[in-house]
Amino acid sequence: MLNSHDAPVPRGDAAVRPALESALRYARTKATYADAVYERVFKCEVHQLASGQRMVKPASVKSAVQIRLVGEGGRQVGIKAGDANVETLRTAIDRGVEALAAEPADPGFGLAAIPNPTRERYGIAPTDDPRDVDLTPRLEALARAVDALAAAGSTSDVRVVPELWAWEQVEEKWIADTDGVFKTQVMTIGFVQVVFRALRGEQQARTRVRFGDVGGLAQYVDVEGRLAPAVAQELADERDVAVRLLDARPMTAEELTAVTHYVLHKSALVFIHEGLGHPIEADIVRSGNSAIVSPAGVALVSPLGSAVVRIIDSAAPDGDGTPVADKGFGTEFIDDEGVEVRAAELVSGGHIVGMMHSRETAHRFGVAPTGNGFSELGDRRIVRMRNTVLCPERGEHWVDSLEELLRGVTLGVVLHGSLGGAVSKEGMSSSTQYGYLVRDGSLTGEMILPGNFTALTAGCLKTVEGYAGPIDCHGVGFCGKGTQLRRVTEGGPTFVRLGASPWVNLTFEA
């Protein structure tokens, strides 16, 4: 647990710690400050392709080091090294020193202090550590369970073909600097993705379901292949949706013109991440690539959303919106700069009230770091989201059921799922997996085909009218920024209601 004093010690600590400390002592002779993060990942994985080919990889190992050298006048350079041995690290530092010499002074550069610098250990000890316990039976059992689910959904004229990608990994990291900070973290993360393809003659339809959280695969499936009830239910539901999509239709041009509301299921909230999260990352802001915050950190759009909009980036919250330290696919206890993560309130009452920060951006903007400085396995540490959530205050706008939320909706569509999104400076785009038409306040049985939901960042939250159901970080995914990937989630109440506006648009494939 976050505040536990018996957090686990990473394996090999007795060798890694002196190697990092030796390298940093060497670095200190060449630079005014240096820090390092060494990440190591042990992963057990199963892939099952649509062809039926199954691949089980019980022991993949990845690791890399990132060293940051800071010189006089704010000069700085980052170096990725493949191994955490002293010789490799010294070679990397020597090459970094050459690059450092080519850098001009940057008086604005600095690194905010690492809070709680003396605490060393963070994390949760793995249960049934996959480095010791062979996970293959559980992975194979999961694949058989998914096969059985698919077979149960096939009919005389529709074949359901499943694809599976699942893994459990133990992530260990060490963070140290020339000021004597030394911190480690051990985390276990589990992930399951299932794609159901429904095939009928030349026709194809598909749905994709993901689960991911802190902890191992045992939370989703036991070694006998029995799926957790909620997982089994969601998989069966999405399998059936894939079959029904074969008979779905797009919205007509007339319906799209007349639509009064979009209602987004918690599985379709990727626009929160793409359109509202990225533009509030402080490094994006600083570069001038945010359409809603100026490079000086001043909101360019105020209010950004309606008064009921509140967005946080934090550990995954519970149903009422209180962050739970050890929940969420994007959760960690410390970031890759050694900063203890804390909830970052980004939007409150519809107004931008904060940003996500690394140590560098926190220094530039004169605030405390939020624990959002992450790297992908040895890459440069940049500002990354964790679990980015629409997290409203309680009130009349937040009701319990979809039926209540749909009152007053003349013509709407409830959108579910996404196969991913992308962001530009002005807006975002995300696919939707399916939808249901709403007429006169009631959900119809008319299923709508996959579409593309686009939103202009500066205005898309202005018409958020209300919510239904508990908060859940349901959108498990991998965020690409530059060349780096990071596990993240987005979430919110079960349903979010937006009024139609010029800032949001739904289109369908030809």
Place this chain on the structure above:
Amino acid sequence: MTSMNVAFASVRALAEAVRARVAAVTDDVEVRVERADQVSYAIEGRALIPELQCDTWRVAMRARKGGRLAIAATTGSSIDDAAGALLRSLSAAQPDALEDFAVLHETPPDGRGWDDAVAAMIDRPAQVRALAVCMAEAARAAAASPEVVLDGVLKVGRTWRAMATARGATVLSASTVGSAFLMVDGNEWDSLSGTAAPTEQDVRSLGRELIVGLPPREVTVAEWLGGPREVTVIIDPRLLESLLRSLFLERVGLDRVVSGLSRASVGDVVGSPIFSLFDDSGATASLAGAVIDDEGVIGQRKTVVERGVLRTLLADRRSAKVAWGGASTGNGFRLPLMAEDASEAPVRVGMGHLDMPEGNTPRMKLAPGRTVVLTDLLGIHSANKATGAFNNPVQGGVAVEDGVPVARLKAGAWSATGNFHAILRALSGVSAERMNTGTATLPWVAAPVRLS
């Protein structure tokens, strides 16, 4: 500086050591080792951020035992880690149609993708930095406003590889990459990429022409076309390549056919008579060409489509074995999807260097009247791979009237909808000019797309 011989010796030693360590307990083994260095400078607004990679390793391994296939991957140069992971994976080996790995033949180390100038720049980061500065300054000097926001990266890298299987020689190869990418105001972008070193003239031209090529005026769909409608657009080679790799591969990859996800067969009409396409997985001086693919099959040039007719389905060793009991086309690549690392990714059918012959129409004359040139679409990865349909916001493009660029497409205000398979059948023009993207040599093409 790491010498070529030392680097080759190191990757060979690791590959052969892992092979030796597991030989006694496996029927066959395949080990692919990569060792790489890289220097890059990221342009983020006014900031220029150096990033170095020093001696990073990737080891991708497969082994066969008793008709089952085991898979493992590591990073790092440790023989113990790599061999240990592969040995452990034997207990999880799965039944597989792949009966053996390639027999590799003795060849001299391959350097078809190697450029000495790039390799030398790795050890002179100041030189790389100067190029990044040059590109950004050229763009700013050409811009009407000093507030122009630039994003980009200038990168050089070198990689040494060794591949060994249980039978035959160890194949060594080395390649370099030099690339420059620049984006203006988060929307319009241009790049150059290849195995050669970018020159000062290259990057200065890229930065300047990206800005100069953008008309100051910007238009919406309503302003330019009077509202949503289907028009014959000009598709830029960069977008064409993205669509070929993300959607056309889903039709012509033999593994997709074996899976029942594609019903394509040789002889199908898949494009208009003006569409021909070659795949060259052994192309020289290409980032998509190599002496062997990722499972040891010699890279080769194939006619994929000839005047609209499908001539070759692209295969890896497994799909070739299952579908026709024959040879792979040399298209087995460890193509990562989502969060996979390249070494972890299963071997999938992929495309090598793509080559589409030029036509005879100047590119800006491909579509008369009011139209647009589409440079890129946002989020092509979310397009419908099953059907070939796409429906994405436009990211980069210009409005053109009778061949003359007159306005930019207003950022965030345009989206394009179509079906790529239908587009290929409906191509109405192929340009006389071609662009080398580093991984493809393609013309501009004209085809109907709905804009809204």
